[in-house]
Amino acid sequence: MDKRLDQNIQVLEGEFPQWLVRATGVTKAFGEGHTKIPVLKGVDLEVARGEVLLLVGPSGSGKTTLLSVIAGILDADDGDVTILGETIRDFSPAEKTRFRRDHLGFIFQQYHLLPTLTAAENAAVPLLIRGVSKQEAVARAEEVLRTVGMGGRLAALPTKLSGGEQQRVAIARALVGEPQLLLCDEPTASLDAETGHRIVGQIRENGKKPDRAVIIVTHDSRIFEFGDRIVHMDDGQVHQIQQGPEAFN
């Protein structure tokens, strides 16, 4: 499994340019007829390899929709999204699912851990979906959990964990499959400031690799410091692109 992933990466590195995700002219509207509300109005965005990109903006600015389109969960009405040289639009639903499984990692605002599984088992889920045996998957998940500082709570159920701990399990789950692209949707929104800060720090610490990219959707300005670039969105369009911590320092 690892080997196959590595091979993929090597092939991709050889063939493709610096950017990992490129969105061009993406539009998306919800509803029909009179009630049709345009959410994305032609978004162009590139995400480079090795980059942590923050997608910020007020509620309803379309940042989560953009994230969903990039993840292949929502289809864009128009425009193209290319990830790792693959055009998402060309995929069948099954291929999209498989693509997500093999190349993407997710962190959600509500964690979405399975309540009946232990921390280690939750973190192992992406590997289990790929068909890795339970024993091996859990062993790998435990390793990753240790790197995010959850080595002591491997057998705990999510209900016994604090929000921060749950989100760390979610980070482990997102990272266990070694995805090329990590997508985080408001990872700090349900956490207090201090924990949120630490969590995003961990996302950056563990997710930032030279050949990978991280996209974090947030409206929490306190974590802007973790972004290499900060993309401001408003009313369905890219409003402004800032460079990372330097811009603040």
Place this chain on the structure above:
Amino acid sequence: MVFRRISFWLALGGVLLTIATLWGGNKKAMAPPPAEPPPISPSPVTVAASGIIEAVNENVRIAPPVSGLVTTVYVVVADRVKKGDPLFQLDDRELRAQLRTKTDSLPPAAARIAEQDIHLKDVQDQLRRLQAVKDRRAVSQDDVQRKWHEVEAAKRSLIRARADLQLAQTQRDEVEALLHRLTVRAPRDGTILQVDIRAGEYAMVNALDPLILLGDTETLQVRADIDEVNAPQVVPGSAAVAYLKGYTDKSIPLTFDRIEPYIVPKRSLTGDNRERVDTRVLQIIYQFERPSFPVYVGQQVDVFIERSGEGSSMRDRSMSEHGASSPDPSRSGSQPEEVR
């Protein structure tokens, strides 16, 4: 996950309990074997009948010649009697008295013959003497003539006296014969099957039940009743076997004797003669050798008779086909085919 284990074991237990209960409770009780083997047809193709064992000569229902008081019964049930053996005695005192009177009337009659004989001889002598006298004057012709008449009369008297004796003897013989009749005797050899009279009882001439039932139990026969529906399937000469009720491991081979030409209403086994009968039966008489085990007159038997047009003898078939596979369908075809 502990929970899973508990529910899993509960489910397994429930299923096992159900299977065990079903296995125990729903096992179809096997039919108990017949207590005695039932009568089984020796051949697949037979006509079955119910039969009764009876004496070859139909039983004799002994009745008195006249009504009268029974004084002595000489026999008990199961006695073997020869022809002429006395069975019972009716009251004969009256006839015996008559006999004595009649007997006593014989000597006077005989004496009267002797008397007439002497008288005849006397008058014959007198006549001879008168005729010997040649002198017509000494003896008148008239005297001779009268004497001759006297002789003739004496001759007739003697004849009448003889006839009187004959009559008296005959009368005595008649009484004797009547007397003899009061002793009821066996009309033929046989066994006493039933005695329904005791000394002191009054025997009626036209009683419904016989006083004594005499039968010949040495040579027996079977009377088989066949439902008239099955009657066409039996031809004269068909072989048959019989089984005693409840004793079916040994069969009694039967030989055909005759078919009663008249179809009779079936007598019901309940013996209730108020019953109306709607079944009529063909009766076939079969003879058989007395088997090694005891059989009795009146015993019921199950009879299996070979069907008409079924060829070889029954015993051959029972040898070759007993326990064999299903009968040839062509043979068990429709009834019209089989009725010849």
Place this chain on the structure above:
Amino acid sequence: MNFVALKMLFGDRAKYLMLLAGLTFSTMLIVQQGSIFWGLMTWSMSGITNVNAPIWVTDPNINQVEEIKPLADTAVTRVRSVPGVKWAVPLYKGVQRARLRDGNFEQIALVGIDPSTLIGRPHTIMEGKIEDLRAPEAVAVDQLGVERLGGPDKVFVGATFEINDHRARIVAIVKTQKSFQNFPFVYMTYERALSITPAERRKLSYVLVSPMEGVPTEQLVRRIRKETGLGAYTEEQFGWKTIGWILKNTGIGVNFGTTVLLGFVVGMAIAGQTFYLFTVENLKQFGALKAIGASTGMLARMILLQSFTVGVIGYGVGVGLATLFGLTVGSGGRLPFKETWPLLVGVFVALLMICSLSSVISIRKLAKLEPAVVFRG
């Protein structure tokens, strides 16, 4: 992912309990109702099953076993004359009145069996010897008779009572299957039964027949019908004929059919709905899995695994409870309760089908589920 599916199922104790309870209850309801129905039918057939003969011959227009249309005596020999008949013996059946020593009357089902072979006698003899039936005045009574005629104190081997003003001496206590009319069975010999029952033109109720080895029962039945013009049935045919008559001519068919059907529908609705609710409640979890990359097929397999697992377990527990009910409440034949394989298998299949159906509905919902719900939420 099977492991994940099972953990989802078993992990939430409350939901699992509810789900299991729903399935258990519906299984129990259906099995219990069905078993009582079948028990009643077994009672109605008891007149046949107690006698246990392969072929029954009687009037061609008979409807059911308790409806006696007597034959002429010669029917026995006529049937014996049919090729392929191994044996044929007479049987008397009729409802008579027994008078107890205390003067009370009790209806009894009188059975007269062939005295020499005793064919038609009950299978289980609890006390005494059935062979003693051949003795004068001898009868055998069943366990219900013991109860009805005054209890074990008054009814024992050697005790006497009266049937139609004739003395009856008990020589055996036997075990029988209860009958629909709930009259106790009393056995005596055929001839004795004829002699103590009121005069009738014909008295032979049935001729019991066995085929020769190698002769198929059905074939012989057809042949007996053709050759004698009498009605002949295999034990099974006669049983079904009786059941059919009872279903058609008494309210039992409609009443119980409705009850069983309602039990079935209600049970299945509960089972289906509980499981559907279970998946709907877990929809968010499935959505997360879908977003992470689980295909719809994989999720469908998980749901099917869950529904079959809980279905099988619920079935097992439900059937076990129904059996326990039968063993306790229905013990001693007080309640017509009889489970049968077809019922159990049928309920199992129906339950799995309902589980599949609710799974399919859940899966359809899942297939339409936009994994986008996992963002925000």
